Amino acid sequence: MAVARIVSIVLSLSALGCGGGKAAAGGDSLSARQRDSVIGASQLPGAQGVRGALRVSDSADARRAREDAAGQ
Numbered sequence: 001m002a003v004a005r006i007v008s009i010v011l012s013l014s015a016l017g018c019g020g021g022k023a024a025a026g027g028d029s030l031s032a033r034q035r036d037s038v039i040g041a042s043q044l045p046g047a048q049g050v051r052g053a054l055r056v057s058d059s060a061d062a063r064r065a066r067e068d069a070a071g072q
Contacts, residue, residue, distance in 0.1 A: 030038070033054075040051040 040047050
């Protein structure tokens with residue numbers, strides 16, 4: 001009886017996890033940069049890593065812009 005209940009719960013959760021992939025991605029109004037910025041500003045685990053990655057990305061973009069300006 002308990003095994004059947006556990007199996008039904010696992011199957012239900014896996015079905016829920018697989019169901020909304022396209023709808024969630026299609027209805028998203030934020031860009032990847034905006035979404036990462038929101039996550040970085042939060043208190044979620046890993047937010048500090050996201051902030052660091054955004055800082056590195058900004059630095060690389062600024063360097064690329066300087067190199068492009070110097071080459072013209």
